[in-house]
Amino acid sequence: MFTHVFKYRLKCLLRDKVVLFWTILFPIVLSTLFFTAFSNLNNAVSFTSAKVAVVDNEAYRNNKPFQEALVSVSEKRDEQEPLLSVELVSSDEAETLLEQGKVHGIILLDPDIKLVVKQSGMHQSIIKSFLDQYRQISASYGTVILRNFDIPANGDTLTRFPADDYLTELPLGKNKTDNTVTYYYALLAMASLYGAFWGLRVIGEVQADQSANGARINLAPVHKMKTLLAGILAAWIIQFVELSLLLLYMILVLKVPFGNQAGYILLTCLVGALAGLTLGTLVSGLVKRNLGLKIGVLIGLSMLMSGLAGLYFAPFKYIVIKAVPMLAYINPANLITDALYALYYYDTYHRFALNIALLLAFSAVFLLLTYLTVRRDRYASIPSIQEDN
Amino acid sequence: MVIKVENLVKRYGDLIAVDHLSLEVQQGEIFGLLGPNGSGKTTLINCILALLKYDKGNISIFGKPMRPDAYDIKRDIGVIMQNVAVFNELTVYENIDYFCGLYVKDKAERKRLVEEAIEFVGLNDFRSFYPKKLSGGLLRRLNIACGIAHKPKLIILDEPTVAVDPQSRNNILEGIVRLNKQGATIVYTSHYMEEVEQICTRIMIIDKGRIIATGTKEELKSMINIGEIVSVGSVELNQTQLETIRRLPNASQVEYENHNLTVTFAKGRSNLLNLMDLLRKENVDYGSVYSQLPTLNDVFLEFTGKQLRD
Numbered sequence: 001m002f003t004h005v006f007k008y009r010l011k012c013l014l015r016d017k018v019v020l021f022w023t024i025l026f027p028i029v030l031s032t033l034f035f036t037a038f039s040n041l042n043n044a045v046s047f048t049s050a051k052v053a054v055v056d057n058e059a060y061r062n063n064k065p066f067q068e069a070l071v072s073v074s075e076k077r078d079e080q081e082p083l084l085s086v087e088l089v090s091s092d093e094a095e096t097l098l099e100q101g102k103v104h105g106i107i108l109l110d111p112d113i114k115l116v117v118k119q120s121g122m123h124q125s126i127i128k129s130f131l132d133q134y135r136q137i138s139a140s141y142g143t144v145i146l147r148n149f150d151i152p153a154n155g156d157t158l159t160r161f162p163a164d165d166y167l168t169e170l171p172l173g174k175n176k177t178d179n180t181v182t183y184y185y186a187l188l189a190m191a192s193l194y195g196a197f198w199g200l201r202v203i204g205e206v207q208a209d210q211s212a213n214g215a216r217i218n219l220a221p222v223h224k225m226k227t228l229l230a231g232i233l234a235a236w237i238i239q240f241v242e243l244s245l246l247l248l249y250m251i252l253v254l255k256v257p258f259g260n261q262a263g264y265i266l267l268t269c270l271v272g273a274l275a276g277l278t279l280g281t282l283v284s285g286l287v288k289r290n291l292g293l294k295i296g297v298l299i300g301l302s303m304l305m306s307g308l309a310g311l312y313f314a315p316f317k318y319i320v321i322k323a324v325p326m327l328a329y330i331n332p333a334n335l336i337t338d339a340l341y342a343l344y345y346y347d348t349y350h351r352f353a354l355n356i357a358l359l360l361a362f363s364a365v366f367l368l369l370t371y372l373t374v375r376r377d378r379y380a381s382i383p384s385i386q387e388d389n
Numbered sequence: 390m391v392i393k394v395e396n397l398v399k400r401y402g403d404l405i406a407v408d409h410l411s412l413e414v415q416q417g418e419i420f421g422l423l424g425p426n427g428s429g430k431t432t433l434i435n436c437i438l439a440l441l442k443y444d445k446g447n448i449s450i451f452g453k454p455m456r457p458d459a460y461d462i463k464r465d466i467g468v469i470m471q472n473v474a475v476f477n478e479l480t481v482y483e484n485i486d487y488f489c490g491l492y493v494k495d496k497a498e499r500k501r502l503v504e505e506a507i508e509f510v511g512l513n514d515f516r517s518f519y520p521k522k523l524s525g526g527l528l529r530r531l532n533i534a535c536g537i538a539h540k541p542k543l544i545i546l547d548e549p550t551v552a553v554d555p556q557s558r559n560n561i562l563e564g565i566v567r568l569n570k571q572g573a574t575i576v577y578t579s580h581y582m583e584e585v586e587q588i589c590t591r592i593m594i595i596d597k598g599r600i601i602a603t604g605t606k607e608e609l610k611s612m613i614n615i616g617e618i619v620s621v622g623s624v625e626l627n628q629t630q631l632e633t634i635r636r637l638p639n640a641s642q643v644e645y646e647n648h649n650l651t652v653t654f655a656k657g658r659s660n661l662l663n664l665m666d667l668l669r670k671e672n673v674d675y676g677s678v679y680s681q682l683p684t685l686n687d688v689f690l691e692f693t694g695k696q697l698r699d
Contacts, residue, residue, distance in 0.1 A: 004490040008479065015478035208440050212474035216535070219438055219468050220491035221460035378442040378457055381401060382435055 005227050009202075009234040019197045024242040027191035028249055031184060035254045038180045049074075049085040050123035051103040053094035059109035066109065069134055083126060107131070184256045185340045186311035189333035191246055192272030193302035198235035199280020200294055203370070205231065209288065209379045228374065232277065232367075239273035259344040264352065268343070271359045272336040276302075278366035279332065285373035305333035335359045390452065391416050391543050391574045392437060397446030399429075399436055399598070406432040407443070408598040414576060419569050421589030422578040423685060425697050429598035430578040431471060434547050438468060450543065464492055467541030467573075471548040473532045475520050482507065482516040485534050492539035506538035509564065526557025533561065537568060544568060545576045550584060562588050582685040582697055594689055601692045606685065613691040614641070615683040616656035619664055623676025624650050630671050637663050650675075 013019070054060060054070065073083040087103065094106040098116065104123035106116040115131055117124045206228045208215040217227055247269060250256040258265055280298060287294045303311075308331050310317030317337065321328045328334045339355035346352070392414035399407040406429045414420045422430045435441040437448055439457045448455045450462050475484045485503045493499045507513055510530040520528055529549060537544055546565065550558045566588055569575050579585050585592055586606050594601040594609070602609055616639060626634075626645055634650070635643045639657035644650070654660035661680045668675060689697045 001491070001494060004487075004494075008476075008483065008487045008490075011483065012476050012478040212470055212472040213476060215440060215470060216468065216474040216488065217491070218440060218457070219463060219466065220488070221463040222491050223458075379440060380442055382440055 001222060002226055002230055005222070005230040006234055009231045010238070013198060013201070013234055013238050016201065019201065020242075022197055023191065023194045023239065024245060027187060027194070027246050030190075031187055031246070031250055031254060031256075034180075034183055034187065035256075038183070048123075049081050049083060050105070050126040051085045051087070052127050053087050053089050053097045053103040053106045055091045055094050055106065055108045056088045057091065057109065059111040063109055063111075065138070066113070066134065073130060083130065180314075181257055181344065182310045182314040182317060182337065182341070184250055184254075185337040186306050186309045186314075186317070186333065188243065188246065188250070188269075188340065189272065189309050189336035190302060190306035190311055191243055192239075192269070192336055193276040193279065193305060193333055195235070195239035195243075195273050195276030196280025196283065196298045196302060197295075198239055199232070199277045199282075200284040200298060202228065202231035202235050202277075203281050203284035203374060204291070207285075207374060209382050210284075215382060225371075225375070232281065235277055236274055239277055240270050243269040243273055257344065258340065261343050264343050264349075265340065267356065268336060268339045268352075271356055271363070272332070274363045275332040275336070275359045275366070278363045278370065281370040282366045282373070285370045302333070305331050309333040309337045329358060330362075332359060332362055335362075390414070391450065392420075392576065393447075393449045394433075394437060395447040397433070397436060397443060397448065399432055399441065399443040406598050407436065410446075410595070410598065410600055412593060412600070412603070414574060415591075416574050417569070417572070418590045419565070419575040419577060419588055421585040421592040422576065422595065423580070423582060423585045423592055423689075423697070424578075424595040424601075425580050428580075428596045430580075430595060431547055432598070433595070434545055434576070434578060438466070438545070464539075465542040467536045467539065467544045469533050469536040469544070469546045469549050471551060473520075473528050475528070475531055475535060477520050480517050480519055481512050481523070481531055481534075484520070484531060485538050488535040489538035492541075502538050502540060506534040509537070509567075510534045511560065524554075524557075525552055526554050526560075529553050529557060529561060533564065537573075542573060543576070544573045545578075547578045548580070549577075550579070550581065558584075580697065582689075586685055592685070594685065594692070596689070596693050602688060609685060609688045610683045613683060613688050614655050615687050615691070616654045617660055618681045618683070618687075619652045619654065619661055619678065620681070621650040621652075621664075621668070621675045621678045623648055624668075624673060626650065626673060630673065633667060633671070634664070637667065 060067070070084070070086055074086045076082050087097065089097065091108070094103070094108075094116075097103045098106055098118055101118075104117065104121070105127045107127070108114045108116060113131055113135065115128055117127075204210045205213050206217055206224055208218040218224060244266060247258070247265065251258055279301070283297050283301070284294055287297055307313075308316065308320050308327065311333075317328075317334065320331075320334070328338070335355045335358050339352050339359070342349075342351035342355065390413055392412070394410060394412045397407050397410045398405065408429075410429075410433065422433065424430050432441065436443045436446075437450070437455065439448070439455050439459065450459075451465065453459065453462055455462060476487070479487060482503065485506050486499065489499050489503055489506070493502060507516055510533055512527065512530055512534065515523060515527060520531060523531060533546075533549060536546075544565075549565075550561055553561065562584060565575055565577065577585065577589060589606070591603070591605055592609060593603040602612055604612070625648060631643065631645055634640065634652060637652070637654075637660075639654040639660050640652055641655050642651075642653040644652075652664060665678070686697045689695075
């Protein structure tokens, strides 16, 4: 009997084009839009070196520390663009290059260091910052020497220009930091919560006061819970497969980094699917009759939870964690994103396990509450089959 | 006895939907529940089927108390609800197979029963159709097939012909009679008195949750004091002639409007002949004349003071 009901529940759900659209096609479309938006964003902010013409005169040739400081910021390091791209030219050539817009500024040592620019902008600011910093360090060393500190007074010291003393971003764990992944994780969480629409349907079809089909099923010699469990199992499998497909699309087509722990990622999808599904069964069990209201509540909840998990603005996730940590722990969407985040960035599984355990606990609570709301055998009224009489 | 309801009371707040109602349905009969919309028919059926909570009373089916978990009883009941209850994502065949499978475990037997049900309702050419592709009448037939495929001993049909074309309606009514002849006991609710008169062997008329009358259609009609209603069309009458008609034996009510005369006679012999003789004596010409025996609507009208379709 269970197999019979399960088979037909699976068929019904798989042929429900509306719910299929929202649970698989919509997240795929949204992830593609994210991909397009992030690609443009990355291109827009990609860094290029500031081009600078340095006048090759007597003062320059005599200022060895400055020459070496220039070299230190114009060398390519770790595949990253250098701060400055330097051309050593005569005074006239420098002016011509600036006029033609081929350089952003001219550095002239006369003997003080001067910067000539034609307009203001990011590159001009970079050159100015470099020169300001050089002047500041030169002055500091001058003071040290005047006060007879035990530091060699040769110019070599200045060659250690702090280009490599800037803050360097280091990954906490095994993978490099990528801020955009939070959006994709939140999207996967949203897709998980959209499994609630399956839950809504599953409940509607076993409750006599919610649908005519529910009434007919209640009249059959089958325990309602058996029918309900068959429906939940079918919906869970479909939702898990959908999430896996979405995950594959993100990894293989959009090249979103998810790490290399496929088993744990799939486990997150499996548990996330259950959390979303059971959230739907609970809302469907609690909100009586009005299908529109149920859908509205579910969309609102999933949007709110996904939003708090960083779907619309990634830093929001961290703001919530910092300001209202409890909210982060009771938000299934956040738990899903956090589980994926922990898998990607951390070497240990403590945080991942905590998230999965909390998701399972919430699913169990949702399921228990669903059972309590739908377990009754007789109804007070049955509007679904009692319109006129 | 198939169904026994004793002193049933069902309230929705202050409204009494079923008011101390008792009934018995015997094996092999087609029991009609007739009443206007809102009279409590569906509520009564849902209480009998243990879908609805009720405030008072006892209900037993096949001699056993009916409860939501009385699966042995449910196995022998088929229900056709007023609203079509099928899955839009399943074909005609799959829908019948699914619902039949809730009653019959054996696959081979189920296959045979599903085929028989499809044949019975005449949906052979539509077995791979999805419900949305079916007309209203065909959809009702599918609804019936889903309810009867498992060959129940008791079939309850709640307004199965609502919004159905005349051809499909006849098809459905004939089918119900055939099911009864095959051995099923039928409970049929409707607010269409013609249908109930046509197929039911015993009828209960209810209004506002109370029993108005119970019996065969002949017994019900015998409860009222109407013998026949004679209508004469295209007739020209003066006031004196109308007075003479009113004085005819058994004439209880005379209406004359737009050249149409309607005379209601109490039970008695030769009512029609007496009227015809009078019109001939008065040299009154008329276009048409027909006599109508009392209907269930007349029964309802006499007991409640209102029409069944009010």
